Amino acid sequence: MGEALQQQLAYVGYGLYLLLILAGGLAAVMSTSLVRALMGLILTLFGVAGMFLLMNAPFLAFMQILIYVGAVSVLIFFAIMLTKTPEGEAGAENMLEWIGLRAGLAVLAALTPAIIMATLIVKKAPAALALKPEVTLAQLGEFLTGPFVLAFELISVVLLAAMAGAVVLGFERRKGK
Amino acid sequence: MPHDAMSKLVGDYYTTHFSPDPTSEGDTLILNLGPQHPSTHGVLRVVVEMDGEYIRRSEPVLGYIHRMHEKMGEVKTYLQYLPNMGRVDYLHALAWNWAYVGAVEKLMGIKVPPRAEYIRTITCELNRISSHLLWWGAYILDLGGITPIFYAFADRERIMDILQRVTGARLTYCYYRFGGVSADIDDDFIKETREFLQHFKTRLPIYHGLVTGNVILRGRCEDIGVLPVEMCRRYGATGPVLRGSGVAYDTRRFEPYSVYDQLEFDVPVGKNGDAMDRYDVRMAEMVQSVRIIEQALDALPDGPHVSPDLPDRFIPDKGEVYFAVEGARGKIGVYILSDGTAKPYRLKLRSPSFSNLHVFAELAQGTLLADAISIMGSLDLVIPEIDR
Amino acid sequence: MSMKTIGQTIKSLWSLIVGLKITTVEFCRPQITVHFPRKEVTNLGTYRGHIDLVPLANDAQTPRCIMCGYCADTCPSGCISLKFHMTGEEVNPEQRRRLLLGLDVAVPRSGGKTPPPDKIERVLDKFDLNYNYCSLCGLCVQGCPVGSLAFSRDVYLVGRARQDFEFDLLGRLKSRAGTNSGKAAA
Amino acid sequence: MIIELLATPLGHTVAALVAILAFLGLNGLVMVYMERKVCGFIQLRPGPFEVGPRGLLQPVADALKLVGKQLVTPQGADALLFWLAPFISFAPVAICFLPIPFGPIATGMNMNLGLLLILAFSGLNALSLVLAGWGSNNKYGLLGAARAVAQSVAYEVPLLLSVLAIAFQVGSLNLSTIVEGQKGILSWNLFYQPLAFVIYFISATAETNRAPFDLPEAESELTAGFHTEYSGMGFGIFFLAEYSYMIVVCAVATALFLGGYDGPFAPGIWWFLAKVFFLVLILMFFRWTFPRVRFDQLLNICWKWLIPLGLANLIATALVMKLVQ
Amino acid sequence: MIPAMNPLVLFHLAALLLLALGLYGITIRKTLVGMLISVELMLNGAGLALVASARLTPALDALGQVGTLLVMGLAAAEATLVLAIILVVFKRFGTSDSAKISTLRG
Structure with missing residues (x-):
């Protein structure tokens, strides 16, 4: 397989993943049903995972699926189920009266930074290097336990705190009855 | 959503x-x-x-399978009503047979020959074992264990073969008659019964090993649906449900009918009144039934299987009567009010499942769904008996 | 964690292994299913099917029935119906009434002894059974004073319509007698 | 040309995927037959025996029946999510087969992070159950979905812990490398990490929703849980995914603990399959022997026993590895 | 293909797309769960940009990946906590509509 073919395949892959991200992202923000929005998010997550793969970072891609798709999105699903917010949650009827103002503001909020940054990215882009060899797990591990040990530990503490907090809040809910 | x-x-x-x-x-x-x-x-x-x-x-x-058994009793003659009894609680049909036949006999003063009494005891206890076996399988099925019910049915099948030999039916028996039973038992019946009892004694340890000792089952039954005696009293729960709560009340022992006062058997009771106790009581009752059958077979007298001096038509005098027997699910009572005609004026059936069911609503309060299923199973309900 | 907890845990795990042992043993045991079309169960002799008429000992065409109507009266679901007519001459209206009511006819459990026939004979025209409603309680068979009813032994009786279970028992008896005699002739 | 194409990594992967799909279909039939025969024999009955010789064609008949059935979407259900769920449940399982070394060369995709890939994609199973339960507009389905989430999230932890112990020991997440390290029965990881094996197997039973941990579909409580409303092939695909998933977890167990394709005389792939189906047989015996646990008991087993034990095992492994070094 | 469209730019544009979508979503969504979903979108964009920068520029490679990993961990923690908060809010207000749970309204 020639270098050129691989290059082309990479572009095709990029296009595919971009499409996933776009479609999923749109579904995530536009869909009236929260569960469908979540499905959109998951689609996006897969697209991002694909981009990680394109950048030859499979570990990150799998972690993306393991953590985001396997855990975070399931948690969000739980939140949807427990709050019982049925379709039309985005306020379908409300949205109609707001559509001019609110949607316009939202588009503005999204587009302003997007346009500025896109111009910056395109204009001031440094040259891309060729893809570096895959970072091995061992390297990552050394990094995490070496210079980044503090961040690593902090994340552990944050996770622990989040868990404890969730448990405490959950118990408060039970007691409230 | x-x-x-x-x-x-x-x-x-x-x-x-x-x-x-x-x-x-x-x-x-x-x-x-x-x-x-x-x-x-x-x-x-x-x-x-x-x-x-x-x-x-x-x-x-309730009411999905209501068949107006009590009302039917008022429009049928005493004899015609007999086959209905096998259909109230089809799992322990012979006990209902007995309750009704006993009530009419008491009302009309019919004497039952001793051989018939022993035959009734043997067949009724066999039927009790088959009923408990089905409960056992179905209960474990409720708890997610699928295999036990097949073992239970394999043994039940043998009981049904034995009972079919004399009753001709396999489930809704109509075997007892006023003043006796409809057919005499023969030597083959006795031989088969004895063989079955031997076989059953070897099967029980397997059942206990497969299910009773199982830690998952114990987890599903222990401390689940604890039924205090006071609550049993309030709802009128009887049978293994009551005995599981530690009250040794058994109609066969405390209001002895037939030949039960001549036979030796224990009344197993539980301690805490949880589902496991009800389970244990039923398992122990099967052993006691085996004991009763063995004694009855040994003591089986000769003689007619049905009273020779029966009236031509069964028309009792005015009066009322209540007769109770111990069914697999509890105390079965039949109350008859006679106005001297060929049909009862009023017939009332006291079905144990009806009382036992209503314990459920209170017991299930605040439990997990899975526990509620376990509680319901441990009450051993037969729905047609609830909706008479 | 105390030793007791560990001991209990081991015990409970052991109970699971005991269960697996039992299922493994049963796994290796021969099956007890009786495959119907290939094998049949052996206890069909005590099976009770619908009722059938029993013929006289010396005449396979005529049922033992004395037309007392006990079976029809006793049947809880009323699925037996019979019709008969009388032959002979010296029947006065009073006798006829008594006969129709069955007052002089054999009483149950009198061993089938009929009262003096008064020179009349009764002929059974029809003996129908609506098996759809029958609950097989056996009250008719037991009550029959002359033992004219018996259970059939046909386990594999099937039908597709209600009419398939409305039996003309007299016709069945006759056809049975016919085939029997035919067999005897052959 | 074809040989050349197959030799490229991409061609190899595509060919492997096709082979895996074929294997999954066949495997579904075999497992259905096996399960019904096993449960039949345990219950003293013959199991399927009418269709084909010894009932061998029964699964085919079942499959045809499922394909032929009408697909019913319940009233008020979110049709898109409802029909998406079976495919979300099936597709990741097929991907999970890629890194499994069936034989010395019979590996779909020999990758360094194979184990991680399997763990990542098997986590999607929970999502499909939730979607199915939510999408079917059924209270039983919803309860089943809630159970599925809690169960699979909880049991993923001990599963990861036990797998990590092996990864620590071998120093690789490549399944082929892990298998290569186990030559001869005495070097099987089972004997070095028995605790990890037990934890893994229990968690795997729970992750595949097999009895006694089949709470999301507990038929005596929730009628059929998340797939109450599915008819025809919707149910069929869930079924197929469940059986394929069983193969995945048993194959991983074989590769991690039982020496993979290691074995004398016969070619490796047969040894691998034999070990996998032996584990599957054990799973089936579990199902037909034990009653179902209750939900809180299920979580208690996980949080009070499996996770602490798994952590202890992991730490012990790490210490031993450090000392040996 | 315009010359500036090297892979790095492409990946960064994808990340930017995620950010924009997330911003739009967080503005237009009225429920807390919807906002959470939008936040996840933005976090993903951040992760993507980090990795792209690390992989395709002379920057330290492992650094970007570790950073993204940490972002993922944070996202998990955040989701847990937000879930709990949503539960409490829902319990107290009976809704998770952000407009309705403002008690400072006049």
């Missing part, structure tokens, strides 16, 4: 009139268990209000 749409969809009287718990804060789920549900054994329906997996309130809804 679903919730709002669903609350609009349900329109049944019992669901819409199921008054929500005043203390509930609105995020509860009204769930219909039954009438088609794998664990409601036939057509019982229970409306439950659930908070997550916990049951807030529950309410049994």
